[in-house]
Amino acid sequence: MNHKIENKKQRCQSLKVQTITYSGTRDFVHVYLDPPIWDYVPGQFVMFRPGSWSNDPVWPRPFSICEKTDDALRLFIQVVGRGTKLISCLRPGEDVDIWGPLGNGFSLKNDESVLILAGGMGIAPFVGLCKTHKNPGNINLLFGHRAPLSSYPYDELPENMSKEAMQQKSMEDLNEFQLVLKQKIQDFASKGRILACGPSSFLRAIQKYCLEYKADAWLSLENKMACGVGACLGCVARTTDDEYVQTCTCVPVFSADKVFL
Amino acid sequence: MDFRVDLGGLKLTNPIMTASGTFGYGLEFKPYGNLEELGAIVVKGLSLRPRQGNPMPRIVETPCGMLNAIGLQNIGVEKFLLEKLPLLPWKTTPVVVNLYAQSAEEFSDLTRVLSSEEGVGALEVNISCPNVKEGGLQFGQDPQAAFKVVNMLKKHAGSKPVIVKLSPNVADIKVIAKTVESAGADIISLINTIGGMAVDIHTRKPCITNVFGGLSGPAIKPVALKMVYEVCKTVKIPVIGLGGISNTQDILEFILVGASAVQIGTASFTRPDKVFTLVKDLRVKVEELGIKSWDEFRGSLRLG
Ligand SMILES: Cc1cc2nc3c(=O)[nH]c(=O)nc-3n(C[C@H](O)[C@H](O)[C@H](O)COP(=O)(O)OP(=O)(O)OC[C@H]3O[C@@H](n4cnc5c(N)ncnc54)[C@H](O)[C@@H]3O)c2cc1C
Ligand SMILES: Cc1cc2nc3c(=O)[nH]c(=O)nc-3n(C[C@H](O)[C@H](O)[C@H](O)COP(=O)(O)O)c2cc1C
Ligand code: FES
Numbered sequence: 001m002n003h004k005i006e007n008k009k010q011r012c013q014s015l016k017v018q019t020i021t022y023s024g025t026r027d028f029v030h031v032y033l034d035p036p037i038w039d040y041v042p043g044q045f046v047m048f049r050p051g052s053w054s055n056d057p058v059w060p061r062p063f064s065i066c067e068k069t070d071d072a073l074r075l076f077i078q079v080v081g082r083g084t085k086l087i088s089c090l091r092p093g094e095d096v097d098i099w100g101p102l103g104n105g106f107s108l109k110n111d112e113s114v115l116i117l118a119g120g121m122g123i124a125p126f127v128g129l130c131k132t133h134k135n136p137g138n139i140n141l142l143f144g145h146r147a148p149l150s151s152y153p154y155d156e157l158p159e160n161m162s163k164e165a166m167q168q169k170s171m172e173d174l175n176e177f178q179l180v181l182k183q184k185i186q187d188f189a190s191k192g193r194i195l196a197c198g199p200s201s202f203l204r205a206i207q208k209y210c211l212e213y214k215a216d217a218w219l220s221l222e223n224k225m226a227c228g229v230g231a232c233l234g235c236v237a238r239t240t241d242d243e244y245v246q247t248c249t250c251v252p253v254f255s256a257d258k259v260f261l
Numbered sequence: 262m263d264f265r266v267d268l269g270g271l272k273l274t275n276p277i278m279t280a281s282g283t284f285g286y287g288l289e290f291k292p293y294g295n296l297e298e299l300g301a302i303v304v305k306g307l308s309l310r311p312r313q314g315n316p317m318p319r320i321v322e323t324p325c326g327m328l329n330a331i332g333l334q335n336i337g338v339e340k341f342l343l344e345k346l347p348l349l350p351w352k353t354t355p356v357v358v359n360l361y362a363q364s365a366e367e368f369s370d371l372t373r374v375l376s377s378e379e380g381v382g383a384l385e386v387n388i389s390c391p392n393v394k395e396g397g398l399q400f401g402q403d404p405q406a407a408f409k410v411v412n413m414l415k416k417h418a419g420s421k422p423v424i425v426k427l428s429p430n431v432a433d434i435k436v437i438a439k440t441v442e443s444a445g446a447d448i449i450s451l452i453n454t455i456g457g458m459a460v461d462i463h464t465r466k467p468c469i470t471n472v473f474g475g476l477s478g479p480a481i482k483p484v485a486l487k488m489v490y491e492v493c494k495t496v497k498i499p500v501i502g503l504g505g506i507s508n509t510q511d512i513l514e515f516i517l518v519g520a521s522a523v524q525i526g527t528a529s530f531t532r533p534d535k536v537f538t539l540v541k542d543l544r545v546k547v548e549e550l551g552i553k554s555w556d557e558f559r560g561s562l563r564l565g
Contacts, residue, residue: 234320
């Protein structure tokens with residue numbers, strides 16, 4: 001299968017929360033919702049706004065689509081502030097306004113090898129990608145994380161893909177991780193496509209190495225978003241053509257040589 | 262009930278319009294509803310030439326609202342007319358072009374370009390943007406400057422109705438309203454965003470690079486309602502009310518104090534099909550309250 005970038009028709013629906021589960025602490029939340037009517041490409045995201053929010057918080061929150069099956073839409077969310085805290089307290093049966101699928105998603109071919117670089121919550125979009133990939137043997141994943149590995153959906157990734165996780169608790173860990181990142185990118189640059197998602201400092205390091213080794217790399221950005229549909233111009237990123245483009249519609253997945261982070 | 266509204270030359274099938282800058286160029290919302298059902302589509306503020314806008318971050322969420330300092334990023338009037346307008350249903354739904362310029366001359370050039378365009382239903386002049394260095398607000402705060410701009414715009418606007426959008430960031434909104442009416446404005450819309458600020462005590466930096474931004478959303482509704490009420494009492498031309506509207510009750514409140522139509526702004530961020538739902542829900546609400554006609558209900562606030 002070829003994950004082509006298609007302009008799938010977006011929809012806004014009220015979906016019911018099926019269950020909420022926690023991995024490790026209550027700061028890592030899996031939200032399962034009734035399945036929406038659309039299909040998606042990994043790397044795409046949804047806007048999420050519980051009906052109970054009424055006038056506050058005003059904005060919806062963007063989340064990568066972690067996985068979508070016939071039974072449920074699944075999001076993997078870390079509690080980092082007020083909105084995500086409220087989301088972690090949702091109960092089964094509550095309505096959430098969901099619009100998507102948004103953004104362009106990752107483009108990759110099943111018969112080519114791919115290097116996936118995920119930092120922390122950046123693992124979310126890759127869960128669905130890896131689980132639906134026809135040739136998991138072609139996937140190489142390097143996962144950098146701070147919280148214990150059990151907080152993340154790492155173990156459920158296919159057995160037959162190659163994966164490696166590194167925890168960073170100190171500056172030394174971080175430096176070591178950067179060296180491994182650099183080495184991986186150097187080794188892989190000529191072999192296939194690199195996909196990356198994670199915090200901006202992580203993406204900046206990757207961008208640097210990818211430019212250095214001329215790798216074909218795609219970065220998934222996480223800018224603040226208000227509308228998710230390209231209307232507010234609050235989420236823009238500056239491209240190397242010196243244009244401000246909306247990360248919510250034109251991306252969030254960007255070619256590493258085309259964007260300033 | 263007859264839902265139509267006539268704003269002196271600008272005819273709407275219902276009183277619900279979108280607010281500039283919160284509905285893109287309209288096309289962004291096509292997947293979420295039928296644009297033909299809206300009263301009017303007001304597009305993002307356009308300038309003569311494309312503008313990049315302010316550096317990031319440009320937006321921050323605040324209690325019941327948000328601050329923005331987009332800085333009028335837009336594709337420029339030419340590209341809009343070529344690439345966006347033809348795709349909008351302007352034959353059934355008036356497309357209102359919101360415009361911004363840094364000088365009276367630029368305003369007149371823009372107006373000339375737009376006045377001959379069949380697909381443009383009306384012009385909305387933004388003399389109230391708080392987020393740009395030149396132009397914008399200074400026209401909106403100084404009655405004499407406002408008079409000059411509006412007067413000149415009217416000269417070049419031909420048959421297009423001119424809506425003047427007022428800033429709440431003034432000492433007395435009634436003075437400016439009266440001035441733009443006497444300068445020939447066909448319609449007044451208000452309010453634009455209220456100047457505001459947010460800072461981060463951890464980084465000790467402002468939350469938006471521009472430092473100041475414009476506050477919008479439910480938080481500003483009481484301020485907007487008061488100003489719309491005051492302006493409706495002051496001028497004879499039709500008034501479009503906006504600021505913090507998020508449901509049908511809010512819409513009717515603005516009409517009750519005298520507005521002829523309303524615009525929906527930040528609420529479109531809470532759900533992209535919001536404005537379409539409001540059009541449907543308003544019919545139900547009006548029925549429920551037994552409102553007979555807009556003429557009967559508009560400005561029928563009982564005092565004392
Ligand atoms: C396309 C996209 C996909 C995302 N996917 C996921 C995901 O799968 N899982 C997940 O847990 N999070 C994801 N995020 C980040 C998530 O949207 C934010 O963590 C969330 O909006 C924070 O809301 P809050 O009210 O809890 O935090 P706030 O109170 O708004 O902010 C708390 C902290 O979070 C940071 N923050 C706020 N918004 C964002 C944002 N949009 N991106 C990054 N940091 C932010 C703030 O700077 C602050 O430090 C994604 C963001 C984007 C743009
Ligand atoms: C992100 C954003 C961009 C805006 N851009 C414009 C603009 O280009 N021109 C303009 O006249 N008003 C602009 N506004 C102001 C709105 O049209 C409206 O006056 C204001 O938001 C108050 O209404 P609300 O509370 O319903 O949002 C913008 C508002 C927001 C939130
Ligand atoms: S979030 Fe509004 S334009 Fe991207």
